[in-house]
Amino acid sequence: MNFSSARQHFYQEIQQPDENIDLAKAALYIAQEEYPDLDVEHYLNALDTMAAEAKKRLPIGRYPLRVIQSINQYLYEDLGFAGNKKDYYDPRNSFFNDVIDRRLGIPISLAxxxxxVARRVDFPMVGVGMPLHFLIRPDIPDMEIFVDAFNNGEVMFAEDCQERLSQIYQQSVTLQPEFLAAVNHRQFLVRMLTxxxxxxxxxxxxxxxxxxxxxxxxxxPDMILELRDRGLLYYQLGLYSQATQDLQSYLTRVPDAEDAPVIRRLLTEMARG
Structure with a gap:
């Protein structure tokens, strides 16, 4: 595979077993495609420094809610991290180096x-892939509390999550158990890239x-809709050979897809040249 240096580093990082993937490194390699001169170690060191400062502030009794309160105070009050509500769709909100530098981000990048920081102070947490609004929670069995990193580390319970979803969708939404399921590292990175x-x-x-x-x-690799979308993007760029390969593969896997007639028309058009 003829990858750029950043893509090669990203590819190497994600070849490991899921639990061994370093999310911060992988996120920085994503950003490195936008910023080729990005110094990954500089930002990893910045996280180390933040964690060292956060650790000094931790309460003696490490009760989870007190630890969360302490991390919240450090990240949001002392350092000034915040959700970028004014310009949510600025790509910089998704580049991890920019998030660290600007102290601004979207739910998943702030998460x-x-x-x-939590991992470095021995308070492991996991990502929670709630639709349209990413959360985190302590990686402690039977502890059903959630943290909204986009909203200054607000602590939430399941009922609050349902209310937040209804606010986002602007209608009543029934909270499904899978909405609050932890995501693995690959799923986390897929959501960032999405x-x-x-x-x-x-x-x-x-x-x-x-x-x-x-x-x-x-x-x-088995995300079939992403395969289709890659084919459609190739088509828009005039890369018809690659587009044909992806779109034919898509139809082979899901011949009865709702958009199959449209895809077949595109394939016919490309075949005619």
Missing amino acids: LVYLE NLKYIYLKQQDIEKALAAVERILLLL
């Missing part, structure tokens, strides 16, 4: 800052949207 994909599609930046989809498929 990653929180997760990395955010970038839709930001770039909104901006009509097809090449950067394609780069996001390519990395999603490196993480989870």
Whole structure:
């Protein structure tokens, strides 16, 4: 595979067993495609420094809610991290170096800052892939509390999560158990890249949207809709050979897909040249 240096580092990182993937490194390698001169070690050291400072502030009795309160005070009050509500779709909210530098992000990128600091102070947490709003929670059995890193580390219970979902969808939403399930490292990175994909599609930046989809498929090659989308992006870029290969593969796997007639028309059009 003829990858850029950043893509090669990303690929190497995700070849490990899921639990061994370093989320911070992988996220920085994602950002490195946008910023080729990005110094990954500099930002890993910045996280180490943050964690060392956070550790000094931890309560003597490490009760989970007190630890969360202490981390919240450090990240949001002392350092000034915040959700970027004014410009949510700025791509910089998804680049981990920018999030650390600017102290601004979206739910998943701020969650990653929180997760990395918490891990370094021996308070492991996991990501929770709630639809449209990423959360985190302590990795403690039977502890059903959630932290909203986008909203200053607000502590939430399941009922609060349902209310937050209803606010986001602007209608009553029934909270399904899978909405609050922990995500693994590959799923976490896919969600980060999916955010970038839709930001770039909104901006009509097809090449950067394609780069996001390519990395999603490196993480989870069986994501059939991403295979289709890669084919459609190739088509928009005039890369008809690659587009044909992906779209034919898509139809082979899901011949009765709702969009199959549209895909077949595109394939016919490309075959005619």
